[in-house]
Amino acid sequence: MKTVDQLVFEAAYSHLEQGNYGFLCTIVSTVGASPRPLGSLLFLGNDGEVTGSLSGGCIEDDLLERLLGNEPTSHAPEIIEYGVTPEENERFGLPCGGRMQVMVECLMPGSQQQVDLLCLAGALAGRRGVRRIVDLEQGGWQIDDIDHCETLKLSDSLLQQDFGPRYQLLLVGANELARCIAELALAMDYRVLVCDPREERLQQWHCLGADTVCQMPDDAVREHATDPYSIVITLTHDPRIDDMALMEALQSSTLFYVGALGSQRTSDKRRQRLLQLELNESQIARLHAPVGLPIGSKSAMEIAVAVMAELTQCRAKAKRAAAERQSS
CATH class of the missing domain: 3.40.50.720 (NAD(P)-binding Rossmann-like Domain)
Known part of the structure; x- marks a missing residue:
């Protein structure tokens, strides 16, 4: 069996390989209780295909509504915050006081990210640790092999996310x-x-x-x-x-x-x-x-x-x- 992260990367690569675009969504910050842990991934294809999970379904539905049907105009990542108000907590099924930030990246066919997705999936299939560094201004990725995983880091300019093989x-x-x-x-x-x-x-x-x-x-x-x-x-x-x-x-x-x-x-x-x-x-x-x-x-x-x-x-x-x- 494959890890959820590996399934997300493989689904995203397959979607781009067919000439389609999609969105990679990552939980990059949480405050209080969260339905899914920091670093959880979701891939949303432009045809509505969903792989992975960020919540019990409400946040996924909101992202579908936000992202589908509009041609992407920028490749820079966007950060969307959920749970700002009590009404949002109830709407999105977040625990009282819970908040999360989701980073949304548009992935295009023929891009370097398409190659990087294959590298990420291959590293997990081969039981190797791997690090993804995202330029938050330009959207570019850097992929490096690692010996040990660190917790997710988010700054004003970079996201660092480590992936390890399944235990x-x-x-x-x-x-x-x-x-x-x-x-x-x-x-x-x-x-x-x-x-x-x-x-x-x-x-x-x-x-x-x-x-x-x-x-x-x-x-x-x-x-x-x-x-x-x-x-x-x-x-x-x-x-x-x-x-x-x-x-x-x-x-x-x-x-x-x-x-x-x-x-x-x-x-x-x-x-x-x-x-x-x-x-x-x-x-x-x-x-x-x-x-x-x-x-x-x-x-x-x-x-x-x-x-x-x-x-x-x-x-x-x-x-x-x-x-x-x-x-x-």
Whole structure:
């Protein structure tokens, strides 16, 4: 499955490739509560085609009314503000006091932006970070590869927006807990890959939208978990399987998160084994075990909720840390 951003870029490129023009709309500022996060994208084709989302639909309808039917006269971006009055909040479905600014860019066929759209979509398809810098006076773009994403920046003259690949969750062990985690993760826009070297287990395991690989766990980690947006969690309770994946994953300082299922006692024993397998203490310190927030979960779905809650917490912390680095 593709990220929403990738779908927007591909739809915009396809539309321009057919000789049509359209509008790329980006949430560039929010105050208070917002129905969609900062940086959310929407592409609006001149034929009414809509890809992406900025709200529950009311803002999209307003943009359709504003933009369609009029030939574009300027290529400079325009910023439209929503939620200025209580009446607008009610009309556009914004929470009380919520405000947002949407930047609208006209994209024309044969332009440099058409080429840049393909670059942006290709970077996300290849799991690479990419930055788009927009000249707010002239409308031109600059596209750069990046190692880490920063929060969106808006000044009087420039917009800087970073795009990272979709978070990828590699689950080791095709069991009921893996199915529960996969269902939640897919609903939260993760890519899910389930690895198990036992072919009969994989044949019995099904979750629509998740991919499976019948590989040794260390091989799966080496092949599929290779970037800062990758997560590895072991679920089999079999050290012969789990430890192979953990040894490989913990030797990489790149991965976003490495976790293992088990009680505190099981986790303590696992750490001792990993020390004997020649991992050092700093590598083992990266292991989240027991995996998941301690919410008293017992059933498979409850444990899955705890796991996804911890991943959400870790992502929020990483986002705050990036924002603090950016402001310092």
